[in-house]
Amino acid sequence: MVFVGEAKMPEVKISVIEYNENSFKTSTFGQIEAVLRRVPAVLANGVTWLNIDGLHDIALIEQVGQHFGIDRLTLEDLLNTTQRPKLDDFESYVFLVVKVLNFNKTTMSLEIEQISFVLGKNFVLSFQELEGDTFNSVRQRLHKSGSLLRRRGADFLLYALLDTIVDNYFVITEALNEKIEDLEERLLYENNSVLINEIYALKKELGQLRKSIYPLREVIVTLDHNESQILSSDTKWFIRDIYDHTLQVIDHIDTFKDSAGTLLELYMSNISNKMNEVMKVLTVISTIFIPLTFIVGVYGMNFKNMPETEWEYGYFLILGLMVLAAVGMIYYFRRKKWL
Amino acid sequence: MVFVGEAKMPEVKISVIEYNENSFKTSTFGQIEAVLRRVPAVLANGVTWLNIDGLHDIALIEQVGQHFGIDRLTLEDLLNTTQRPKLDDFESYVFLVVKVLNFNKTTMSLEIEQISFVLGKNFVLSFQELEGDTFNSVRQRLHKSGSLLRRRGADFLLYALLDTIVDNYFVITEALNEKIEDLEERLLYENNSVLINEIYALKKELGQLRKSIYPLREVIVTLDHNESQILSSDTKWFIRDIYDHTLQVIDHIDTFKDSAGTLLELYMSNISNKMNEVMKVLTVISTIFIPLTFIVGVYGMNFKNMPETEWEYGYFLILGLMVLAAVGMIYYFRRKKWL
C-alpha cells in the first residue's frame, strides 16, 4: 500500500465523536491505538464518527482498516487522492469517495481535496487530506440534543456530511459566475490579450469541476438504490435531495461551459472589430491624401511649358481644388459611416 | 428552515377557493390562522385550492405544512426559489416545482418565477413568489358552474394550472422568435458591434430558458407514471397533452439555439465582408495613384539633361499618359468586380 498524492499536513489528526439521542462526547487523539482501544468496532448503540485529517500515515490507516474490518482495496483507494468520485458497496459497509472544492481567494484558483467515507452499521469514518472547517456546521448541529441528527443513525450522519459538501459547491458556482460576469464586462471595455489567457484558465477550471462533480451524480443514484440495511429508507428521502442539488450544480457547470465558449467568440469578434477600425483609419487617411499628393506632385514637375504654373492665382486655385476634393471625400466616408 | 431567494412582495397574500360541482366560494385572508380554522385538512367532498403569494414568511409556511401533513423536506424545497423543476412523490401527496416565465417588455428581459404545487387527495396548495395574473383564466373557468373543471377533482385543477403555465411558454417563444428575426434583419443592414452583445444576451436567455424548461419534461413523465390514487387515469390523458406541449417548447428552444449560433456566424462573416470592402477601397486608391505619383516624381527630378521636360507639349503628353494609365487600371478593377 502506498500513499498517492502530496502530504498536505505535517501530522495526522484524529477526532472521535460518539453520540446517541441522549449523550454526546467529542475527543481528539494523537495516537490511533488509544482511539481503537476506546472505540469497539461493533457498537452496542449510538453512532461513532471517526474523522482522520491527513492520509500520509499508512500504518495508522491500516490499523483503522483492520479494526473496522475494511477491505484492503478500500484502503488502497482512500490512500490514492487522484480517485474519481465513486461508491463501492461492500456487504458490511459502504465506501464513498467525493471531492471538496475550495476557491482560494488569495491565489484566485480552485483547490480540490478528496474526502473518503466509510459507512458501517453504526459508525462513519471520514478521511480528509487536510484539516478543514467543512464539517463544523455538522458538529454544531450534533451538539444540540434534540436535533434530527442526534435522533437518527449513522446513515443520516453521512447524509449530513455529503449535504455540507454539495452545498459548498454552490459557493464555487457563485464565485465562477462572478468571474464570468467580470470577464464579460471587461470584454466590452478592454481589448488586451490577457483576456484570452483568463478565458483559457476558466475553461480549465470548468474541466476540473466537471471531473470532480459529474461522477457524483452516479454515486448518489447508486447510494439511493443501495439495498443493504445500512441505509434506512427514511434517509434515502434525504439522499434524493442531495441528488437534486447535484443536478443543479451540473446545470450550472453546463451553463458556464456554454458561456465560456461564447466569451471566446466575443473575444474573437472584438479582435476582428478592432482590426476593422484600424483598417478604416488607414484607408481614410490614405484615400484622402494619396490623390492630393499626386496633384501636388504634378505641379512639382519641371516641364518648361506648364501653363497653370504661370497663372497669377494658379497656386491658390489648386489649393482650393484640393480642399474641395478633401471635403468631398470626407463627406463620402461620413455617408459610408466610416467616420 | 430558511427562505432562499429575494422577497419580491412586501406582504404575503392568501386566497382560498372551495368548490364542487354545485357550489363555489372564494375568500381572501390576511392571517393564516383564520384560513386553517376554516379549511379542514381532510375535506369531506369538493376541492380546496389554497394559493399563497409571497414565500418569505417562514412561520406561515410551517403552519400550512403542519396542517396539511407536509414533509419538512418539501417545505425546505418550496422555500428555496433556486430549485430545478422537479416532482417528489410522497405517499399522501405529490410535490411539484415549476418555473413561470415572463418577458418584461419594459426591461426587455426574461423574468423567472418559481411556483410550487402540493397536490393532495382533494386539495391543491400553490406557492408563488409574486402575486400575478397567471391563474386568472383558471379562476374564471372555475366560476362557470357546468365547466369540466368544476366536475372533476383536485388532480384536474393541478392539470389546469400546469397547462396555463406551459401555454404561457409559447408567449415567450413567440417573443424570442421575433427577437431573432429582428436581429437577422438588422444583421443585413447594420454593421455595428452592439449586435454581438445582443446575440450574447440572447444566448444567455436561451440558457436560462433551457434550465427552466428541460427538466419539466421529466417531471411530467413522472407525473404521468405516478401510480398513487391521487391522479385519476382520466386526468393522465390531459397530462400527456401538457407533455406534448412541453416537447414542442423544447423543439422551439433547440431551434433558437441553432439560430443563435448561425446569427453569430452571420455576424462574423459580416465583419469579414466589411473588412474586405475597406481593403478594396484602399487597394484601388493606392494602386491607381501610387504609380502616377511615381511618374510625376520622375519629372520633378532636377537633372540638367532631361529631354522630355524641354518638349513643347511634354507636360500634356505626360498628363495624357497618366489619364490612360488610370483608365486602364479602373477597367481592370471593373473586370475583377472590385468597383
Add this chain to the structure above:
Amino acid sequence: MVFVGEAKMPEVKISVIEYNENSFKTSTFGQIEAVLRRVPAVLANGVTWLNIDGLHDIALIEQVGQHFGIDRLTLEDLLNTTQRPKLDDFESYVFLVVKVLNFNKTTMSLEIEQISFVLGKNFVLSFQELEGDTFNSVRQRLHKSGSLLRRRGADFLLYALLDTIVDNYFVITEALNEKIEDLEERLLYENNSVLINEIYALKKELGQLRKSIYPLREVIVTLDHNESQILSSDTKWFIRDIYDHTLQVIDHIDTFKDSAGTLLELYMSNISNKMNEVMKVLTVISTIFIPLTFIVGVYGMNFKNMPETEWEYGYFLILGLMVLAAVGMIYYFRRKKWL
C-alpha cells in the same frame, strides 16, 4: 375550442369514399349534415374514408367528432396546426398528426401543411389544411377493383396515405440536394455576400424539416407497437416499411446539415482567400513603387551640390536603375508565387 393557425381555404370541402372488395363509391358534399346522415358511425362492412379540406369551421369539426365518438382533446389537437407530429392511442381509435411538405417552386420556399388522421375500426378520417393533390394516387389505386387497397381494411388505407406522405419527403430532399449542389457550384465561382444569406436560409429550412420529420420516427414506432385490434399484424409489416423510409429521410437531413455547415466554412475560407488576394495586389504595387518614388524624390531635392544631377546621362542612368529594381522585385514576387 379554437382554431389555431391561418385559414388557408375560403370554404371547407368534404369528400367521402366508401369501398369494399366489390364496390366503390365517391361523393362530395357541401354540408356536413348530409354526410353524417349518409355515413353511420359504425359500419357493417367495407371502409369509409372521410376527407375534410380546411379546418376553420369549428362547428363542423365538432359535429364530426360527436358522430364518430372522438375525444374533445383530439379535436383540440387537430384544430391546432402548430402541433408536433404525434400519435395518441385511444381505445376506440388511433389519432395521428403528421406534416406534409411542399417545395413551392415560385417562391422557392418550403410550405408545411398539417394533416391529422383518425383511424377507427373501419373508417379513416383525414383533416387537411388545404385542398391538395397529395392523395390522388391513393384515390386512383382505390378505383381499381382488384387492388390490394380494396381487399384490405381501414388500417391499410391509413398505411397507404402515410406512405404517400413519406414518399413525398424524398421529393423535398431531392430539391434540397440540388439547392446544396447549386450553392457549392456558385461558391466556387461567385464571391458575393448574397450566398451567406442563402446558406442561412437553407439552415432554417433544414431546421423546419427536422422539426416536421424527426418526431415521425417515434410516431411510427408507436404505431408499430400498437396492440389494439385496429391495426392488423399484416399492415404492421407495411408500417415497418414506412419506418425504413423515415429513417432514410432523416439520414438525408443529417447529411444536409453537415453539408450546410461545410458550405459556411467554404464561404468563410473564400472571403479569407479573396482578402488575401486583395492584400497581395496592394503589397505588390506598394512594394514596387514606394522605393522608386523615394529615389525620384531624392533627385527632386534642391541641394546646390548634387553631383549626379550635373552628369550628362544621370537622368537615364537613374531611369535604368529603377527599371532594374522593378524587374528584380517582380522576379522576387514571381518566385514567392504572388504574381
Add this chain to the structure above:
Amino acid sequence: MVFVGEAKMPEVKISVIEYNENSFKTSTFGQIEAVLRRVPAVLANGVTWLNIDGLHDIALIEQVGQHFGIDRLTLEDLLNTTQRPKLDDFESYVFLVVKVLNFNKTTMSLEIEQISFVLGKNFVLSFQELEGDTFNSVRQRLHKSGSLLRRRGADFLLYALLDTIVDNYFVITEALNEKIEDLEERLLYENNSVLINEIYALKKELGQLRKSIYPLREVIVTLDHNESQILSSDTKWFIRDIYDHTLQVIDHIDTFKDSAGTLLELYMSNISNKMNEVMKVLTVISTIFIPLTFIVGVYGMNFKNMPETEWEYGYFLILGLMVLAAVGMIYYFRRKKWL
C-alpha cells in the same frame, strides 16, 4: 413494382452454385425459367446459392420471388437501390440489404453498390447491381471439398459473403487514410485554394461512407439476436466477428471525421499565416520608405531661405542620415522577428 436506380448492366446475369459436403456444381443461365425448373424451392439437402447481377428486369425478379415464396415488400425493397442497410426477419427467410464500396482509382471517387441477400433454410439468393469480383474468393473456397464452407449450411455461406464485404471496407478506409495523409503533407507545403475543395470532397465521401456503414452495425446485431432456426448458433459466433470488424470500420470513419475537421482548421490557419506574411512585407517596405520619402520631400520644397540646401555637403549629409534611419528600422524589425 418499379426499379429505383440506374441500370448499370445491359443484361441480367444469373449463376447458380449447388453444393454439399461431397458435391459442388456451378452453372450460368441466360433465362430464369431454366434456373427455376432446375432448382426446387425446397431442397432436400445441400445448399443452393443463386446470384443475380443486374436488377432492372422486374419480371425476372418477380418470378424468382414467387418461386422461393418471397414477400412482395421484400422484392420492392431489393429493387430500390437507394435503400439503407437493413434486415427484415420474415418467418421463412431473412432479408438483408448491404452496401458494397469501391474506390474507383481512375476517377478517384467512391462507388456504392447495393447488394441484397435472402437467406432461406438451405438457400441464399444474392442480388447485385453490377457483375463484380467481390465474391470470387468465396467461390474459390467453395471449390475446395474439405473446406468449412462446404461442411456448413446456407447461414454460413451468408456469413462468408458478408465477411467479404466488410473486409472490403478496410480497403476503402486504407485508401481514405492515404488521401488524408496526402492532404496533410500538401497543406504543409502548398497554399492554394484547391485544397479546400478537396477537403470538402473528402467530407462528402465520409458522409456517404457513414450512411452506408453505420446502419450495418444494427443490422448485424439483429442478425445475431435472430431467434429463428435459419441461423445456427455456431454461425452466430462468426457473425459476432463481423460485428467486431464493423465496429472497427466505424472507429476509423469517426477518426477520419475528426481529421477532416482538423485539416480544415489547418487550412484556415494557413490562410491567416499567409496573410500575416503579406502584411509584414507591406508594413516593412512602407515603414522604411514612407519616412524617407517625407525627408526627400522636405528638401524638394522651393522656399527661398532653406539653409541646408546651401551647405557644401548637405546632400551627402542627408543621404547619410537616411541610410542610418533605414538601418535602424531594419534592426528594429529584425529584433521583432519580422525579417
Add this chain to the structure above:
Amino acid sequence: MVFVGEAKMPEVKISVIEYNENSFKTSTFGQIEAVLRRVPAVLANGVTWLNIDGLHDIALIEQVGQHFGIDRLTLEDLLNTTQRPKLDDFESYVFLVVKVLNFNKTTMSLEIEQISFVLGKNFVLSFQELEGDTFNSVRQRLHKSGSLLRRRGADFLLYALLDTIVDNYFVITEALNEKIEDLEERLLYENNSVLINEIYALKKELGQLRKSIYPLREVIVTLDHNESQILSSDTKWFIRDIYDHTLQVIDHIDTFKDSAGTLLELYMSNISNKMNEVMKVLTVISTIFIPLTFIVGVYGMNFKNMPETEWEYGYFLILGLMVLAAVGMIYYFRRKKWL
C-alpha cells in the same frame, strides 16, 4: 490463418511460469514442442502462465491453440494486430484483446502494442507483439511466496496483468499532460507556425489513445458481468478497481481533447493579435507621414506665385507646423492605446 501486422521481433520467445501457493518455477523455451510436452492442457492444481513474445510464427500459434483447445476464430483474432480491444466469452475460456501504450521518448511518439490473453480454468496465455518489461512487476510479485498473487488462481493473475497495463496508461496521460502544458507555455511566448503542426499531431495522438482505450471500458464491464466459473467473485472486486481506473483514464483523455481544442483557439487568436499589431504599426507610420508628405509636396510645386516660399522664415514655419502635427497625431494614438 494469416498474421496481420508487422513482425516486430526476429524470433519468437516462449516463457512459462508455473506456480501454486508453495512452489514457483520459471522456464524459457526456444521450441514450442518442448513447452507443450511439459505443460498439460488440463492442470491438476496450480496456475500456468504461458507467455509468447512475437506473433509471426503461425504454426506455433496453431500448435498452442490445439493444445489448449482454443477456437480458430480466437487464433485469427490474436494474429491480427489491428484489433479493437474486445472480450469474447467462450464457454471453456475467456479471450481478451487489449492495447499497451508506450511513449517513445527518443521519437517523442506514441507506440501501440497489442496483447491478447486467454484465461482458462487454471492457465493464462498471453501473446505479445514485442518482448517488453511491462509484466516484470507481476513476475517479481509471483516470486514472493506469501503474496496474494500466489494464493489465488489464474483469474487473479489475469487481473494483475490487466492492472499493470491500465496503470501504465497513467504514465501516458502524464506525458501528454506535460506536452499540453509545454504547448500552452510556448503559445504565450512564441508565434511561429510550427505550433499548429504540433497541435495537430497532439490531436492525432489523442485519437489513437481514444481508439485504444475507450473500448476497454466495455471489455471490463463484460468481464465483470461474466457468469462462467472461470472468474471467482473475489476477483471481480478487483476487476471493478480496474474499471474505475479505466474511467479515470477516459476522463483524462476527454479533458485533453477539450484542451487541444482550446489550444487551437489560442493559436488562432494569437495569429489575429499578431496581425492586428502589424496593422497598427503600418497605420501609425502611414497616418503620421502621409499628410506630412502632402504638405512638403505642396511647397515643392513650381507655381510662379507662391507667397509662403518668399517669406524669410517660411521654411522654418512649415517645419514647425509639421512637428506640431506629428506630435498631435502621436498624442492621439497614445490615447487610443495604439502606441
